[in-house]
Amino acid sequence: MKKMRDVPDGDRPREKIAAKGAAALTERELIAAIIGRGVPGRDVLEIARDIEGVIADSGVPAYGDLVGVPGVGAAKACQIAAAFELARRRLTPEEIRISAPTDVLPLVRHLADRKQEYFICISLNGAGEVIGNREVTKGLINYSPVHPREVFADVLTDRATSVIFVHNHPSGSLEPSREDIAMTGQLVAAAGILGIRVLDHIIVSRKGHVSMRERGLL
Secondary structure, X not given: XXXXXXXXXXXXXXXXXXHHOHHHXXXXXXXXXXXXXXXXXXXXXXXXXXXXXXXXXHOOOOHHHHOOOOOOOHHHHHHHHHHHHHHHHHHOOOOOEOOOHHHXXXXXXXXXXXXXXXXXXXXXXXXXXXXXXXXXXXXXXXXXXXXXXXXXXXXXXHOOOXXXXXXXXXXXXXXOOHHHHHHHHXXXXXXXXXXXXXXXXXXXXXXXEEEOOOOOOO
């Protein structure tokens, strides 16, 4: 594999961005541009290659997966995680219209293989279009405590008329737990007071997804 020292100055990632724009770079070069440099014994392009593999497996890399790459410490992992989160927030297409549970899956596919439980709240406008897609909490291996205050704070700012909740089961099980059902009931009650409709609560895992509305649990 070619080392950065062997790459002509004009073809190095950051110089290439300055001359041709970011669109001209490969994914590996973009990652190398974000992390900037390697570490003793590992060239930046080698590290970028391994990070590219993590991204290929999960779509959106988790901090824990990134720091597991040799040569990626806390600072580099934070840089990459921040870049992906900024892109996710800025580039979520508002014209996505949700009419069925499967319409949500492209927005949350990255949760399926996560080793911790994440709770996501998707805000929709009156036309059923996505106007917000946020991580509310990140919990332990099999439990992510959720409070209505945290869930609906940004939903109210969005002036959303409805929401869809999504969380993952790291165990792989798709069966809603008693805690899932109780939490959903609490959130539905809070949403009713606020005049917001809860359209669904979807559980995802590496085995697929389950709609709690379709199960009659909403």
